[in-house]
Amino acid sequence: MLKMRGPVGPEGSGVVCECDDVFLTEVQRVVSVYKERPEDLVQALHDVQSLRNYLPREALRVVARTLDVPESRVYGVATFYSMFSTSPRGRHIIRICESAPCHVAGAAEIINSLLNELGVEMGGTTSDGIFTVETSSCLGVCGVAPAIMIDDTVYGNLVSEDLPAVLRRYR
Amino acid sequence: MEFYRAHVLVCGGFPCVAAGCRAVRGEIERSVKEHGLEREVRIVETGCLGPCDLGPIVVVYPEGTVYSRVSVDDVSEIVGEHLMKGRPVRRLEYTERLPSVSQADHKRPDYFGIQERIVLENVGLIDPDSIEEYIARDGYLGAGMALTSMSPDEVISAIKASGLRGRGGAAFPTGVKLGFTARVEADQKYIICNADEGEPGTFKDRLILEGDPHKVIEGMIILGYSVGATMGYIYIRGEYYLSIERIERAIAEARRYGLLGHDLFGSGFSFDIEVKKGAGAYVCGEETALIESMEGKRGEPRQKPPYPGTCGLWGKPTVVNNVETIANVPPIVRNGADWFRQFGTPTSPGTKVYTLTGDVNNKGLIEVPMGITLREVIYGVGGGIPGGRRFKMAQTGGTAGGCLSETHLDIPMDYESLQETGSALGSGALLIIDDSHCVVDIACALLRFFEHESCGQCTPCREGTRRLHDIFRKTRELAATEKDLKLARELAGVMQASSLCALGQSVAVPLFTIMDHYADEIEAHLEGRCPAGVCRPNPANADESAYETLQAGNGIR
Ligand SMILES: Cc1cc2nc3c(=O)[nH]c(=O)nc-3n(C[C@H](O)[C@H](O)[C@H](O)COP(=O)(O)O)c2cc1C
Ligand code: FES
Numbered sequence: 001m002l003k004m005r006g007p008v009g010p011e012g013s014g015v016v017c018e019c020d021d022v023f024l025t026e027v028q029r030v031v032s033v034y035k036e037r038p039e040d041l042v043q044a045l046h047d048v049q050s051l052r053n054y055l056p057r058e059a060l061r062v063v064a065r066t067l068d069v070p071e072s073r074v075y076g077v078a079t080f081y082s083m084f085s086t087s088p089r090g091r092h093i094i095r096i097c098e099s100a101p102c103h104v105a106g107a108a109e110i111i112n113s114l115l116n117e118l119g120v121e122m123g124g125t126t127s128d129g130i131f132t133v134e135t136s137s138c139l140g141v142c143g144v145a146p147a148i149m150i151d152d153t154v155y156g157n158l159v160s161e162d163l164p165a166v167l168r169r170y171r
Numbered sequence: 172m173e174f175y176r177a178h179v180l181v182c183g184g185f186p187c188v189a190a191g192c193r194a195v196r197g198e199i200e201r202s203v204k205e206h207g208l209e210r211e212v213r214i215v216e217t218g219c220l221g222p223c224d225l226g227p228i229v230v231v232y233p234e235g236t237v238y239s240r241v242s243v244d245d246v247s248e249i250v251g252e253h254l255m256k257g258r259p260v261r262r263l264e265y266t267e268r269l270p271s272v273s274q275a276d277h278k279r280p281d282y283f284g285i286q287e288r289i290v291l292e293n294v295g296l297i298d299p300d301s302i303e304e305y306i307a308r309d310g311y312l313g314a315g316m317a318l319t320s321m322s323p324d325e326v327i328s329a330i331k332a333s334g335l336r337g338r339g340g341a342a343f344p345t346g347v348k349l350g351f352t353a354r355v356e357a358d359q360k361y362i363i364c365n366a367d368e369g370e371p372g373t374f375k376d377r378l379i380l381e382g383d384p385h386k387v388i389e390g391m392i393i394l395g396y397s398v399g400a401t402m403g404y405i406y407i408r409g410e411y412y413l414s415i416e417r418i419e420r421a422i423a424e425a426r427r428y429g430l431l432g433h434d435l436f437g438s439g440f441s442f443d444i445e446v447k448k449g450a451g452a453y454v455c456g457e458e459t460a461l462i463e464s465m466e467g468k469r470g471e472p473r474q475k476p477p478y479p480g481t482c483g484l485w486g487k488p489t490v491v492n493n494v495e496t497i498a499n500v501p502p503i504v505r506n507g508a509d510w511f512r513q514f515g516t517p518t519s520p521g522t523k524v525y526t527l528t529g530d531v532n533n534k535g536l537i538e539v540p541m542g543i544t545l546r547e548v549i550y551g552v553g554g555g556i557p558g559g560r561r562f563k564m565a566q567t568g569g570t571a572g573g574c575l576s577e578t579h580l581d582i583p584m585d586y587e588s589l590q591e592t593g594s595a596l597g598s599g600a601l602l603i604i605d606d607s608h609c610v611v612d613i614a615c616a617l618l619r620f621f622e623h624e625s626c627g628q629c630t631p632c633r634e635g636t637r638r639l640h641d642i643f644r645k646t647r648e649l650a651a652t653e654k655d656l657k658l659a660r661e662l663a664g665v666m667q668a669s670s671l672c673a674l675g676q677s678v679a680v681p682l683f684t685i686m687d688h689y690a691d692e693i694e695a696h697l698e699g700r701c702p703a704g705v706c707r708p709n710p711a712n713a714d715e716s717a718y719e720t721l722q723a724g725n726g727i728r
Contacts, residue, residue, distance in 0.1 A: 039465065042450050046448060068508075083409050091360070098616070099620050100566065101529055104530065137369060137371060137453050137620060138371035140410070142528040143374060143526065143528060143536070145685060
């Protein structure tokens, strides 16, 4: 099988993907339960993404072959949904909501503090490869806004001063 | 069943998990053991108890004492004083009381006074992971009655007679929808529970699923029986990790009890449910986009008609209903249509679950009869506006809902009355905004959302949402002209008339209501003034004419 390295994350992002045989075999194993079941494309992509936190091009090819769908469609789906990423991301995904209810509760301030604290722009990955920050439309935690979600954990009723302690748990 | 002297309920709804209830629960368990009370006191993790902002919440029964914002350090005092010596810890007590389990189910004191709980009857009172507790509270009775003693037509007639309307936003009469699908001949039909809940400010479906998952399963069984569908799907947001976990456990339990699978209740009717995860796209809440997504495609809405009721998943007749709509079905079947109609108004019977957010003292989940006024919600259940601020605006129904001003405070909250104001009940989101905010800034936040969530399939929506956001950003920078705002109106009108799905069509709803109800405030921005003091000029466009030239270069008038 084709051995390939990369794609590599944005310069200095510290994120490197090695699409080696070991990884692709793992992808193959994960998607084999969806063999020839095109309707499970979204579920298959969830499973594949859980391996490396993003969907490398080579992995999409494996998914296409296994589920028996055109690669173009796999790519179309992978780029449509906001939970999927086709470029490398950090080890932990920080999602933050800036919709109206969170905006009213002061999300803008938390966003600024968070980006400052991490030294990245929205959508960026920290240089140590630990965090990627993304916006999300609504996390359904508006009752404790402003809130951030790190992977599957929510931190609510935040003030800027809470952020360093929250982030430290992941470093 | 073993007898326990006291029950300690720890709220395990999502917001409280966020606030740290897991740690508190662990500490209570440890402390109870340390005091040797584990055979006398039972600890239960429940669904959301309502006032999310106050979590973690701990309730001690039989007294019904509510402790709010409990920290790990408070636990030893609660266990030592309350559970050991029977002396509630006043310092931590939430002043308003939650219902006690032994009390009659439908009348509640104080904070819960104007609340009526049909959908949420069990949420916060039972352990959602325990099917036995659900069954003990009349769970699966409705399904049993429907399958063994009613014909499918009788079930549909009962739902029609109840006047239940869809709680997902469009408010379509549920019984009528079932009737359409029941009449179609097909080898396979489907029930889909729409748990995509992407509307900002809405988190009711999550808390229903997490607090009382079996009720949704029971509702789906009844719907399946009524139209002749043998397979159901729950399409749930990928980000709702806890809900997915709970509902999957509940489905497995129901199967183990023979309440899902072959030949339910010995009636010969078979039904099963599968969970499908979404992956983050607001538009997938739209029923046809949801179906596309379930078929493994991009979530782009289909042209309607045909409606899913006749041609849905895999081209088969499919009933798509919201979580809250489905949760209303078992109580209606169990208690009858007349019982349901005693709540709410004649044209909007029943209750509505709202999620209260923004500038209000009690944020969180409430269930009130249809037809109570906005004032009662904000100043009654909501406990008023914090910080001595004044009410300025309420947005009902989420981002796609309309905005109401102070003059609308006494309008009854039901489908018809809100429609008259140009707004809608929508998903039940209620965003309260005080006078420290500027409506133009809020409009920008709403338009940013639409721009981001437009699926890009049709031109009016894809381009329109961008241009509208541009115009309102310009207004926020105090650089817009009368002409810009006229263009905004025209654009929103075109989108309303020609967008493919309700996402693009509904942008006009918040926009027009804001522009109509707050015309003076918006006008001031054209004169370079923001009355709320929120908006500032952008130094980058200090040179007006250069800005105009730039815009012209971009092909914008
Ligand atoms: C952009 C858009 C988003 C929607 N999101 C949801 C949603 O998150 N949940 C939901 O139940 N209905 C949503 N709907 C409404 C559904 O299309 C559909 O009307 C509803 O699921 C029908 O169920 P009901 O009759 O029980 O309300 C949305 C509609 C549109 C246009
Ligand atoms: S609006 Fe931000 S989490 Fe819901």
